[in-house]
Amino acid sequence: MSYVAGRLVVLLALVAGLLAAGPTSAQAARPTPGGFTGYAFDARCAPTQAQMNAWLTSSPFLGAGIYIGGSTMSCRTEQSHLDATWVRRQSVAGWRLLPIWVGPQASCSDYADRIDDAPASSYAAAGTQGRTQAAAAVRRARALGIAPASTLWYDLEGGFDVADDLCRRSALRFLSGWTAQVKRSGYRSGVYSSIADGIHALDYAALASPGSYTMPDQVWFAWANGRADVAFDPAKVRGSSWVRQRVHQYVLDRPATYGGVTLTIDRNYAVVGGGSVAPPAKRACGGRAVLDRADYPGLRPGRRGDAVRTAQCLLKQRGAYRGTVDGRYDKPVAAAVRKHQRSRGLPATGRVDRRTWTTLLSAGARPLLKEGSAGDAVRRLQRALNVATASDAKVTGVFSAGTTRWVKAYQARLRLPATGVVTSAVWAALSRGRV
Structure with missing residues (x-):
């Protein structure tokens, strides 16, 4: 084989390899969800590529929540396809991903893995747990190719008693540790919880004890009122909190069919990162x-x-x-x-x-x-x-x-x-x- 022919074969093999690998990491290296106003869904387990393709062209959703890890996360075997290639392909296609980490839950909940509510040194053990969980989430996000400045969401399930001081304060210290470590690692911090529990507790702490806890950049609140907006219940959270940094989960656990593909999902509406903004129009x-x-x-x-x-x-x-x-x-x-x-x-x-x-x-x-x-x-x-x-x-x-x-x-x-x-x-x- 001649030198030129040999180089040509090598070049063709390289191109074929790149095509087989899908979009490059540089193409996907944008923060997610970034500035976004629109609909998002979460189906807990990451849908397959075929399901994502069908929903991209037929559903109203441009955002998608995906569970990336944590001790309390379900679907450990159902999403073996979730890897860096999957994330890259969704990003290039235009999806705004919301990566979710589900670790220890409130100490007064029924979950097996719970937040340490020992009050010593202002709930230092809970804070350490939060930082540890954040470090693990950041490692996983990096392995998946989720770009720095993306929002990483901690899922603190609702249903716990915010009147229980040990439970509430330890949860707040845990989330404070999570947020501090996520931000220190170059990502943005988000917290998902019920508007009546976790989000209410965060907002009240910011009002009653400003500076005591590090607050998340964005919040994702569960409030199944059926309204696709980001308005808070004023009896639970102040309207001045997290302006244009909110996701509202307004319908829970309902089947939906788009493009012939049915998934059981939660429906969400988001205004995050300041919302969708177009660059200035070019002079014609x-x-x-x-x-x-x-x-x-x-x-x-x-x-x-x-x-x-x-x-x-x-x-x-x-x-x-x-x-x-x-x-x-x-x-x-x-x-x-x-x-x-x-x-x-x-x-x-x-x-x-x-x-x-x-x-x-x-x-x-x-x-x-x-x-x-x-x-x-x-x-x-x-x-x-x-x-x-x-x-x-x-x-x-x-x-x-x-x-x-x-x-x-x-x-x-x-x-x-x-x-x-x-x-x-x-x-x-x-x-x-x-x-």
Whole structure:
């Protein structure tokens, strides 16, 4: 075998190995869940890859809670597939993971492994337990490729007596030790518990004894009131606590079916990390055109004005127009419009109508989007929907509940499954100017 041929074989083998391994760690190295506003589910045991794929394209959920370890964790044998490759694939696909650690529980609970409630030295034993559990959780998170600055959640199950001083104070010292160690290790600390027990105890301690305990960055509260929001019960927790750093578990242990796959889940709504935020919109064509318009009127040769500049800029971005963005609808612009229309299978009229606007505004990358997504792709979607559905969606770059409603309306009009999830089928319809 020649040297060149040998190098080629080695190179091909390397590429094949990378493809087989799936997405690279660099692709998945972003904190999770990060800034996120939207729906999340937890099914205790991590779903299989096939189940995650089905739910990604058909469910409203973009967040997923996964149990990564701890003495009280169930599903030790049911999720043998949970490894760094699984985590990496979900991250690249767009899932926002919420890693959960389930160790010792409140000393007055019925669990086998409980927090030490010896009061000596301000419950020092409980604090040591919390730090030890955090160190173990961080090791596991690192082994799974969960990036630094991700939130690691401690699951302190509810149902314990917060009026029991030994039980409450030891739990608080344990959680304080957990939080301090998690943060020291470069991660963010989260605590899951009932709003009436663990979260109530944390908030009351912060109010009554400020500085005595290290508070978590985020809280995940169980309150099965059926409302998909992050509002606290004011009788239990102050509204000023953990603002935009909350997850609400509002439905417990219910079967749900999406994409033909049924899982028994808890439903959650999250506003964490400040919520989903889109980066600032880029200036279009050097600032000579405005893409976000109150209307996108029909245009034909001879027209002048800002709407023409918008059309010229979009045509330029799509490689159909090489002229100046000057607001004049002349022969080169008409020729560029016809070129673009032919590329989308539209009648080549040379006039910009509603269908042509829709294709121009939606053109570009076609990522899967749903409530909680944010970025320029969401802006393109919102602009295109404003033309295709005559909606009044505000172009924010954040996929909100309002955006979901317009997506569902568009899907229903086209007789697509009205999931509210923007899949390749939705992008394809917009790119063909279906209105």
